[in-house]
Amino acid sequence: MTHFRILLALLALCLTFSTATLADNQELASEVMAIHDEAMEKMTDMYELKLKLQDLQALTGPSTALAKGIEDLQHAHSEMMQWMREYQPPKDEQQAVLQDYLLNERRKIRRVSQMIDTSLANGLHLLNTQNKP
Numbered sequence: 387m388t389h390f391r392i393l394l395a396l397l398a399l400c401l402t403f404s405t406a407t408l409a410d411n412q413e414l415a416s417e418v419m420a421i422h423d424e425a426m427e428k429m430t431d432m433y434e435l436k437l438k439l440q441d442l443q444a445l446t447g448p449s450t451a452l453a454k455g456i457e458d459l460q461h462a463h464s465e466m467m468q469w470m471r472e473y474q475p476p477k478d479e480q481q482a483v484l485q486d487y488l489l490n491e492r493r494k495i496r497r498v499s500q501m502i503d504t505s506l507a508n509g510l511h512l513l514n515t516q517n518k519p
Contacts, residue, residue: 407481414488415475418495422473425466425499428506432459435509442517455512458505465498 436459443452469491476487 407485411481411484411488414485414492418488418492421492421495421499422470425495425502428502429463429466432463432502432506432509435459435506435513438513439509442513446516449516451512452516455505455509458501459509462498462501462505465501469494469498 436456439452439456439459443449443456446452473491475491476484479487
């Protein structure tokens, strides 16, 4: 009977751990998607800024700085598209495997979000400094 109680206690502990990990993973997945959603809201701004920089470059002639600003915007856009294509949380995996995947994806999408923010800030700076008469 003592072995049965120990086994039952271990089973209850395992179930508690699995439930907590499942809840943690759901929260982590929501965080990953929130970072993605916030970054996605900036994609139109990136596109419009790229067009303005291209127009400015057409008016002022070749510029290494403008070309770099345009390239950075395009690269950030490409990185977001690649992240979205590759984001596929594993199904029917152990919670620990899912957690590792989500932690890695959170790191990746944060990097993409930072790229977007940096390329926008640099592009706006270029537009404001290069566009002065």
